Amino acid sequence: MPERFTVTTPIYYVNDVPHIGHAYNEVATDVLARWHRMRGDDTWMLTGTDEHGQKIMRTAAANGVSPQEWTDRLVETAWKPQLELLNIANDDFIRTTDERHKVGVRIFLERLKEAGYIYHGEFEGQYCVGCEEYKTANDLVPGTGEYEGQLVCAIHSRPIEIVREANYFFKLSEFGDRLLALYDERPDFVQPEHVRNEVRQFVKQGLNDLSISRNTFDWGIKVPWDETHVVYVWFDALLNYITANGYGVDEERFERRWPGVHIVGKDIARFHAVIWPAMQMAAGLPISEHVFGHGWLLVGGEKMSKSKATGIEPRQITEVFGVDAFRYYFSSAIAFGSDGSFSWEDLDARYHSELANGLGNLASRVIAMVHKYCDGVVPDVAADAELQALMADAVGRADSAIDTFAIHDAVDAAMAIVERLNGYITEQQPWVLAKDESQRERLGAVLATNVHGIGTAAILLAPVMPETAQKLWAAVGGEGEVSAQQIRRAHEWRGTGRVTTVPPLFPRIEQA
Ligand SMILES: [Zn+2]
DSSP: OOOOOEEEEEETTTTSOOOHHHHHHHHHHHHHHHHHHHHHEEEEEEEEEEEEOOHHHHHHHHHTTTTHHHHHHHHIIHHHHHHHHHTTTEEEEETTSSHHHHHHHHHHHHHHTTTTTEEEEEEEEETTTTTEEEGGGGGGEEEEGTTSEEEEETTTTTTEEEEEEEEEEEOGGGHHHHHHHHHHTTTSEESSSHHHHHHHHHHHHHHEEEEOOSSSSSSSOOTTEEEEEEEHHHHHHHHHHHHTTTTTTTHHHHHOOSEEEEEEEEGGGGGIIHHEEEEHHHHOOOOOOOEEEEOOOETTTTEEEEETTTOOHHHHHHHOOOOHHHHHHHHHHSOTTTTTEEEEEHHHHIIIIIIHHHHHHHHHHHHHOOOOOOOTBBBOOOOOOOHHHHHHEEEEEHHHHTTTTOHHHHHHHHHHHHHHHHHHHHOOOOHHHHTGGGHHHHHHHHHHHHHHHHHHHHHHHHTTHHHHHHHHHHHHOOOOOGGGGGGGGGGGGGOOOOOOEEEEEOOOOOOO
């Protein structure tokens, strides 16, 4: 039986303009999914868009179209193209306006109501339309400029609205103890540690029931027993993870794909690690496997935001450096789980030192030498034992790093092979060996070791740089698709015994 690996990005808020913060999440999730596929795991990667709520209704109206037309347009012109641009191999894309999602949400609500976890109640609160969330006093700050003298949302810097509603409520307050028990019994449920502590602290303070419907606007999924209400967007959105996987309509599929792993920004970890597992408990579902809250991308010390000058579109980077370099940079430059700063200077420096001079140069030198000294035939001798051991070690380290979501460590392990091979060439000086007929065998071993090492690195880098890895793989005589290789045995690969040619992988980029 293969292991099962279902992994999700958050569903992206369709009104946002996709920026490298979203791309960071998409690439990381894709790398994990590709890695698991190369283990042979029964893998499923889900992504999608969050399309309901008052703010979307308002922007659609401002643009003179229906909300459905508005979200269709954004999905097709912004969100799906971003996935294609970044070479994301998601297996599914769910929209909260999909019929399958609406059906699943209604089934879920009915079951929760039957189980006694939903009631009708009165509520008055300070509501931020930007957040689609009621705010507590802690979430508000004094306004400035035109909002001087008012309290505003700390995230949106805009005044909150006092909303009085008779809504349906989910008895979230009943789940505090069970959630704390979950965090204790499964210490790896919320990762990394600092996010886990934050979530735990939040639950320990006591939970309030959650208002899960609205009746002041109608762009949403109607509450099945009361069509004057639509489902609160967060409640609606979280359910995508199961409605995409057959919940309530296809039990076989649901059992195969659920539970899954959620890769989210730490700012929404609370929704995923508190509300979502409580919802699953209430419905008697298996609880998600992990919630991993990654850090923020900072630009000039600030969290990336579309409304600030820090918003960078992925295309601005891929047009200069290429898609694989983009994927590599964001997978390796920042420890996954920590905040990290993006800078063009750092990207440029790593591109040239690690990719162009490190990996690209290694491949082109080795391929050229095999052609020059051996007519393109890889000498049929075993790789040097020291290097062979290093490769086996790198494969093991990279593979276990993936299990702790340490994507950056996995890339490091792969690149350690590249670095060692470059040092090895300098030490062994194959061009000197080639001048001495008595060193023929030694020359063969050095070249075979290099070819083998590049192939091993190509397999390990395939989840991160799919296209580059395929070119490297073909160049060293790998057969078929590099992505079809068994990643845990990357160091055991065998090829055709012939090198071909390697196209320029990382052309030098002149600074504008
Ligand atoms: Zn807000």
